[in-house]
Amino acid sequence: MSSAGGQRPAANRMTLQTFKARLGGASKGFKLLKKKRDALKSRFQALLKDIVDTKLKVGESLKDGAFALAKAHYASSGDDIASSIVERAKKPSVTTKMYPDNVAGVSIPVFKVLRNASQEAIAHTMGVGSGGAVLNATRDTYLKAVECIVQLASLQTAFHTLDEEIKMTSRRVNALEYVLIPRIEDIIHYITQEMDEQAREEFFRVKKVVEKKKVKLAKEKEQAEKNEAAIDAPSILQKKDADIVF
Amino acid sequence: MVKTKFVTQSDMKIGLIGDEDTVTGMLLAGIGHVDGQGKKNFLVVDSKVHIKDIEEHFHELTARKDISMILITQDCAELIRRAVDEFSHSAQMIPTVLEIPSKDTPYDPRKDGVMQRVAFFMPSAMASLGVEI
Numbered sequence: 001m002s003s004a005g006g007q008r009p010a011a012n013r014m015t016l017q018t019f020k021a022r023l024g025g026a027s028k029g030f031k032l033l034k035k036k037r038d039a040l041k042s043r044f045q046a047l048l049k050d051i052v053d054t055k056l057k058v059g060e061s062l063k064d065g066a067f068a069l070a071k072a073h074y075a076s077s078g079d080d081i082a083s084s085i086v087e088r089a090k091k092p093s094v095t096t097k098m099y100p101d102n103v104a105g106v107s108i109p110v111f112k113v114l115r116n117a118s119q120e121a122i123a124h125t126m127g128v129g130s131g132g133a134v135l136n137a138t139r140d141t142y143l144k145a146v147e148c149i150v151q152l153a154s155l156q157t158a159f160h161t162l163d164e165e166i167k168m169t170s171r172r173v174n175a176l177e178y179v180l181i182p183r184i185e186d187i188i189h190y191i192t193q194e195m196d197e198q199a200r201e202e203f204f205r206v207k208k209v210v211e212k213k214k215v216k217l218a219k220e221k222e223q224a225e226k227n228e229a230a231i232d233a234p235s236i237l238q239k240k241d242a243d244i245v246f
Numbered sequence: 247m248v249k250t251k252f253v254t255q256s257d258m259k260i261g262l263i264g265d266e267d268t269v270t271g272m273l274l275a276g277i278g279h280v281d282g283q284g285k286k287n288f289l290v291v292d293s294k295v296h297i298k299d300i301e302e303h304f305h306e307l308t309a310r311k312d313i314s315m316i317l318i319t320q321d322c323a324e325l326i327r328r329a330v331d332e333f334s335h336s337a338q339m340i341p342t343v344l345e346i347p348s349k350d351t352p353y354d355p356r357k358d359g360v361m362q363r364v365a366f367f368m369p370s371a372m373a374s375l376g377v378e379i
Binding site (some may be wrong): 048049052059060066086089091099149160164 | 274
């Protein structure tokens with residue numbers, strides 16, 4: 001009797017029924033949550049490998065980008081392209097779209113790159129004087145890098161969300177398995193025990209009553225017999241008296 | 247433990263904090279955004295920028311609703327490591343903070359909070375990124 005907290009429910013058939021129903025509900029919930037946790041975990045494991053791979057890819061693409069940028073610097077021969085690019089930034093031509101994805105009932109945000117061609121046109125005019133083609137090549141390299149990065153961002157957010165969700169689900173599963181279900185089982189055990197005890201008491205009581213009744217009946221019978229015997233006692237009137245002649 | 251429901255949202259920008267070359271490259275790709283008040287979604291970090299300014303900009307970016315992810319080069323992340331870690335441990339999922347390698351310093355997955363967590367579940371992760379634990 002571990003953790004019923006002192007107060008016990010009334011031991012009768014009705015409470016037993018409610019607790020049995022609760023036990024059924026709890027074990028069903030436990031099974032479902034366990035399934036959910038396993039589904040999340042399998043997805044999580046698949047994510048890990050993807051994250052490492054994409055991380056490597058991002059590193060590579062940024063390295064390519066840095067190299068391309070160095071080439072662009074060289075091609076533009078002295079023009080400070082960096083500051084002119086920073087100055088030109090006004091409206092993004094690359095934006096992301098976020099939409100939810102569903103994994104075992106958990107909504108996970110997924111990012112997607114959106115490109116706006118009309119905004120890109122502004123960038124095309126840059127570096128027309130010198131090294132425009134190289135600059136465009138650099139732009140493409142960086143666009144690829146951005147795509148990789150956005151993919152990595154999706155994976156990373158999914159990783160975070162799943163991590164939290166798995167923690168939460170495991171906590172629930174463990175709470176059900178080690179606290180709630182044992183507690184309900186405990187109470188059911190207590191109630192059945194108590195009801196058995198009551199039944200035994202009742203049986204014993206009935207037995208006692210019957211015994212007493214038997215004794216009483218026996219006594220009454222004896223008394224009655226005695227009475228009858230008393231009645232049967234020969235009356236003096238019926239006795240033959242030798243002295244009476246007629 | 248906030249149960250967040252993600253809704254579809256488009257036209258989200260990418261925040262960026264990094265050295266000049268990284269920022270230039272990314273802006274060239276077209277992620278730069280400057281709004282009417284001259285507020286930028288990127289920050290060029292050089293020797294003149296104060297750490298406090300980086301941190302302030304980082305918080306500003308995390309508070310914005312139209313930012314889906316914040317790219318931060320690892321050496322900048324190192325400067326404001328406390329703020330980055332604090333954000334990644336909070337319940338807020340959007341924006342996502344991504345640590346990217348910068349041009350000058352090689353990427354070290356041991357410093358990246360996400361990679362630490364990944365390596366916790368997958369011990370071979372660090373090795374495949376070329377780092378001994």
